[in-house]
Amino acid sequence: MKNIVYITSLIVLTFSCGSTSVTTNTGDINKKEHTTTQVxxxxxxxxxxxNREALLKxxxxxxxxxxxxxxxxxxxxxxxxxxxxxxxxxKAFMGTWCSDSRREIPTFYKIxxxxxxxxxxxxxxxxxxxxxxxxxxxxxxxxxxxxxxxFYKNGKEIGRYVEFARETLEKDILAIVTNQGYKxxxxx
Numbered sequence: 001m002k003n004i005v006y007i008t009s010l011i012v013l014t015f016s017c018g019s020t021s022v023t024t025n026t027g028d029i030n031k032k033e034h035t036t037t038q039v040x041x042x043x044x045x046x047x048x049x050x051n052r053e054a055l056l057k058x059x060x061x062x063x064x065x066x067x068x069x070x071x072x073x074x075x076x077x078x079x080x081x082x083x084x085x086x087x088x089x090x091k092a093f094m095g096t097w098c099s100d101s102r103r104e105i106p107t108f109y110k111i112x113x114x115x116x117x118x119x120x121x122x123x124x125x126x127x128x129x130x131x132x133x134x135x136x137x138x139x140x141x142x143x144x145x146x147x148x149x150x151f152y153k154n155g156k157e158i159g160r161y162v163e164f165a166r167e168t169l170e171k172d173i174l175a176i177v178t179n180q181g182y183k184x185x186x187x188x
Contacts, residue, residue, distance in 0.1 A: 046096045046126040047133050052109060052119075054126075060096055068106035077170040078114045084177040085112070087153055089121040093138065094147040096126055100163050101147045107169050108149065145186065151176050162186055 046054060055064045092108065094101035112122070127133055131143045141150065149161040151173075159176035162184040166172055175182035 045128060047128055048126060048135055048137065050124045050126050052124075055096075055105065063102045064106045066106075067103055068110050071107045071110050073110060073114050074168060074170045075114070077168070077174055078111065081111070081115045081170065081174055081177070084174070085115050085117050088158075088177055089123075089152045089155075091123045091125065091141070091150045091152070092147060093125050093127055093131070093141075093143050093150075095129065095131075097129060098146050100145075104147045104164070104169065108147070111170055111173065149173075153177075160184055 046060070055061065092105070094105050096102075112119070125133060125137045127138060127143065127146060131146065132138055145163045147161075147163065151158050151160065158179065159182050161169070161172050161176065164185055166175075166182075166185060172182060172184075174180075
């Protein structure tokens with residue numbers, strides 16, 4: 001029975017984040033003998049302000065590079081975006097643990113590269129699974145799903161992209177920056 005509890009504990013801990021120590025009682029309930037087993041978990045979750053370089057490092061670089069390289073740009077839309085993005089600043093929220101972020105963030109960077117975007121106007125913030133950061137960078141911004149890209153013009157929010165595209169990422173961004181009444185996928 002003790003072995004079943006021990007094995008079950010190890011399995012449960014294997015599927016959680018971080019590195020965990022498991023202490024098990026190896027003898028009679030009255031004995032004080034214990035063993036500690038280190039269980040290797042998923043990679044550490046990045047949290048806080050980041051840049052592309054952080055996402056290019058292991059273990060994140062494998063999915064970032066693959067998704068960046070595999071995405072085919074819509075150059076017609078990119079050419080329309082180039083002049084519009086010059087006046088725009090962006091806060092991008094993502095989770096390194098999130099499959100949607102892993103898909104969209106490399107694509108987002110590829111679009112911004114092609115549009116010659118000034119990266120000094122981009123703030124990339126990585127969040128926990130609770131959509132927060134130790135610094136509280138998400139406070140007051142209603143971040144419920146990731147990725148979330150918030151677009152600002154003259155310091156005022158003009159729209160946001162949340163989790164996945166309505167059409168394509170390029171077309172959705174263009175709709176936001178040209179005030180076409182864009183509503184993200186979770187907006188009424």
